[in-house]
Amino acid sequence: MESHVFTHARKMKLVLISPKGPLYRKRGGIFKRSLRYQPLTLTTLAALTPKDLPIDVTLIDESVTEIPADLTADLIGLTVITGTASRAYFLADRFREKGMKVVLGGPHVTLLPDEAAEHADTICVGYSEQSWPQLLHDFMSGQLQKRYQQAPDFNLDDPNMPFPERHRFNSEDFLTQAVFEATRACTHNCEFCVAPTAWGRKQYQHPVEWVVNDIRQFVERTGKRKLIFVDLNLVSDIGYAKALFTALIPLKIKWFGLSTVLIAHNEELMELMARSGCKGLLLGLETVTTGSLGDAGKKFNSSVNYKELVAKLHKLGISIQGCFVFGLDHDTVDTFDATVELVIDAGIDLPRFSILTPFPATPLYQRLEQEQRILTKNWELYDAQHVVFQPKLMTVKELEDGHERAWKKIYQYNNIVRRLWNAKNFQPLAITANLGYRFYAHNLHKFYTCDWPIEHNPAKSRG
Numbered sequence: 001m002e003s004h005v006f007t008h009a010r011k012m013k014l015v016l017i018s019p020k021g022p023l024y025r026k027r028g029g030i031f032k033r034s035l036r037y038q039p040l041t042l043t044t045l046a047a048l049t050p051k052d053l054p055i056d057v058t059l060i061d062e063s064v065t066e067i068p069a070d071l072t073a074d075l076i077g078l079t080v081i082t083g084t085a086s087r088a089y090f091l092a093d094r095f096r097e098k099g100m101k102v103v104l105g106g107p108h109v110t111l112l113p114d115e116a117a118e119h120a121d122t123i124c125v126g127y128s129e130q131s132w133p134q135l136l137h138d139f140m141s142g143q144l145q146k147r148y149q150q151a152p153d154f155n156l157d158d159p160n161m162p163f164p165e166r167h168r169f170n171s172e173d174f175l176t177q178a179v180f181e182a183t184r185a186c187t188h189n190c191e192f193c194v195a196p197t198a199w200g201r202k203q204y205q206h207p208v209e210w211v212v213n214d215i216r217q218f219v220e221r222t223g224k225r226k227l228i229f230v231d232l233n234l235v236s237d238i239g240y241a242k243a244l245f246t247a248l249i250p251l252k253i254k255w256f257g258l259s260t261v262l263i264a265h266n267e268e269l270m271e272l273m274a275r276s277g278c279k280g281l282l283l284g285l286e287t288v289t290t291g292s293l294g295d296a297g298k299k300f301n302s303s304v305n306y307k308e309l310v311a312k313l314h315k316l317g318i319s320i321q322g323c324f325v326f327g328l329d330h331d332t333v334d335t336f337d338a339t340v341e342l343v344i345d346a347g348i349d350l351p352r353f354s355i356l357t358p359f360p361a362t363p364l365y366q367r368l369e370q371e372q373r374i375l376t377k378n379w380e381l382y383d384a385q386h387v388v389f390q391p392k393l394m395t396v397k398e399l400e401d402g403h404e405r406a407w408k409k410i411y412q413y414n415n416i417v418r419r420l421w422n423a424k425n426f427q428p429l430a431i432t433a434n435l436g437y438r439f440y441a442h443n444l445h446k447f448y449t450c451d452w453p454i455e456h457n458p459a460k461s462r463g
């Protein structure tokens with residue numbers, strides 16, 4: 001099909017796909033609905049697709065919907081993270097064999113553009129807000145380029161940027177459709193993190209008013225006031241965070257988001273966050289091992305007493321999803337039990353453990369490769385649940401077993417009770433979420449992800 005023949009009578013058929021990971025399951029076992037929240041990338045790309053072009057857009061999140069065997073399209077776009085790269089390349093090769101054009105984008109493509117280019121007609125490197133419309137114009141005029149790169153002056157500050165088209169997905173397929181974004185990137189430079197390597201440390205920020213209007217429209221359309229911010233670090237820029245939280249107060253929403261533990265040093269910001277409707281925070285606590293924070297390039301965490309921080313946030317009615325990573329260079333076989341003890345003692349509402357993963361091109365990957373400790377380049381295993389490198393003070397098996405043991409132990413019934421008792425969190429949702437995670441803990445090998453946030457009851461919080 002020649003690409004310049006599209007008209008409003010014969011629209012260009014564009015299919016955007018988020019490929020599934022290898023451990024994909026549509027349903028969360030005992031739960032009827034996927035424990036996945038609706039991804040923002042595809043709905044954002046749909047919104048950025050120029051409305052003056054005759055394009056018919058279809059979105060497929062393969063984690064909840066199968067790709068039809070007889071799917072045809074003029075152009076297929078696949079968004080790729082490292083854990084889905086093998087699947088994305090497989091699909092891309094198959095679509096191209098059938099004569100369809102393929103564009104690849106996303107974090108993995110940004111990290112390894114040359115590898116991705118072998119499986120695509122074109123690739124998008126970096127953020128696509130500017131390059132995506134250009135790519136589509138080029139495709140439709142038969143002038144598709146080999147690569148589209150994020151411009152050096154890229155920012156998110158355009159007040160007229162379209163809002164993600166969340167309604168394009170079936171809300172029934174997801175835990176929630178209320179997924180929002182105010183900022184991208186983070187000022188820090190943790191050794192294992194993809195963000196600084198892929199996108200640098202510049203602050204990309206939507207205008208606060210844009211974020212507020214996006215939420216307002218969503219609330220008007222759905223009547224739902226509980227939402228998730230997927231920003232990597234909402235408090236990366238304190239000034240912006242204050243302006244955002246202040247503007248959220250009149251919306252009377254409840255929200256969940258991500259922050260560094262550095263929020264501990266700013267009581268005013270914590271209080272403002274609570275007043276703006278924050279009910280849950282995902283904190284990268286990472287490790288309890290002395291020395292491991294230095295290994296991770298995250299020494300700033302050591303300035304914070306985790307137990308005190310959790311207590312303060314509980315007092316403000318904010319529940320904690322505490323994330324820890326196992327396999328840092330100072331971690332030993334004793335690290336697992338020590339972590340479990342801290343999590344119980346601190347009353348972390350919903351703990352989550354992962355295995356250190358050296359995503360390609362990150363400083364961690366480069367260091368481990370230099371030290372000849374990368375054990376496999378099978379990207380399917382780069383999912384934070386498999387050991388893909390040689391740990392320093394443990395064997396691979398000790399790390400695998402310890403990770404699984406920690407998950408099972410922290411979600412033993414008695415430990416769920418102890419944690420929630422310490423947290424003074426008796427919300428039914430907290431108990432349900434813990435039971436969901438307990439199921440997940442016992443089926444780690446079957447699941448790819450579990451995104452369940454919970455909230456805290458301020459009236460019953462620690463005093």
Ligand code: SF4
Nearest residue numbers: 186188189190193232
């Ligand atoms: S603080 Fe979080 S988002 Fe920022 S660089 Fe470190 S791991 Fe990445």
